[in-house]
Amino acid sequence: MMVGNGGAGFIWSVSEGGHEEEWRHSVAPISAERLVEIIKNATDELEISNEDGNILPPSGELELGSVxxxxxxxxxxxxxxxxxxxxxxxxxxxxxxxxxxxxxxxxxxxxxxxxxxxxxxxxxxxxxxxxxxxxxxxxxxxxxxxxxxxxxxxxxxxxxxxxxxxxxxxxxxxxxxxxxxxxxxxxxxxx
Missing domain, CATH: 1.25.40 (Serine Threonine Protein Phosphatase 5, Tetratricopeptide repeat)
Incomplete structure (x- = not known):
């Protein structure tokens, strides 16, 4: 992907591996694979928190009578x-x-x-x-x-x-x- 007037500028490459610190400060798009990984990690964290009873479960999972x-x-x-x-x-x-x-x-x-x-x-x-x-x-x-x-x-x-x-x-x-x-x-x- 090229950034700048007329496409002139820095070319961002999609890379795998330990570049999370760079990505956090980057304005480049995140790869589809990386998005899937981030969403999966976030979902796993929600499930762990939910087992501890710290947060509400996702929509539709409240038990009858819980409210x-x-x-x-x-x-x-x-x-x-x-x-x-x-x-x-x-x-x-x-x-x-x-x-x-x-x-x-x-x-x-x-x-x-x-x-x-x-x-x-x-x-x-x-x-x-x-x-x-x-x-x-x-x-x-x-x-x-x-x-x-x-x-x-x-x-x-x-x-x-x-x-x-x-x-x-x-x-x-x-x-x-x-x-x-x-x-x-x-x-x-x-x-």
Whole structure:
């Protein structure tokens, strides 16, 4: 291979043997055989490291269930987080703590959905005999804590997150809300 203007320049020869130090500083192409050798050595090193458990195996070789432990930890952490937000909110309700102090005490990032869950749970725990009464409870609790909720809902993205959280509550855990979801949704989106 010739390098330079019009092909004038140094001619690089492909050589075999102990020229690795020269090749490391060279701009010449590496021969196909040498590339195969380098890739094989790198693959062998990966397999050795993998046997020691130091790195992840190549794609497609993870054992079933090997990632679930960390996923369960994340779910446990989020459930714990939701419980902390709920406890802080309920303490504020029962001890008549001012909203500004609740904001300080629950200064968590991205806790809008957890706080909303706590507010909705308070409405559900307030005695009611019909879906209409439950809707009134929801309206009352939200009206009282609207300023606090709005603090954690500065953008449309957070508001959508909260609506999705409520939909999740309706579908999975708090079936009583499913009968009033549309009324709540319409009222919430118009305010």
């Amino acid at each position: 679930n432990d960390s996923d369960e930890d994340v779910r446990d952490d989020f459930a714990h987080f939701e419980k902390e937000v709920e406890a802080t909110f309920l303490r504020a309700v029962h001890e008549n703590i001012k909203e500004d102090h609740v904001v300080i005490q629950s200064g968590f990032q991205r806790c809008a959905s957890a706080l909303f869950y706590a507010v909705m749970k308070l409405a559900l725990d307030t005695p009611h005999g019909s879906p209409g009464e439950l809707l009134n409870n929801v309206a009352s609790v939200i009206a009282k804590w609207k300023k606090l909720l709005k603090y954690y809902l500065p953008s449309l993205d957070e508001e959508i997150e909260v609506i999705l959280k409520f939909e999740e509550m309706c579908l999975e855990s708090t079936k009583e809300y499913s009968s009033i979801f549309m009324q709540f949704y319409l009222a919430a989106t118009h305010k």
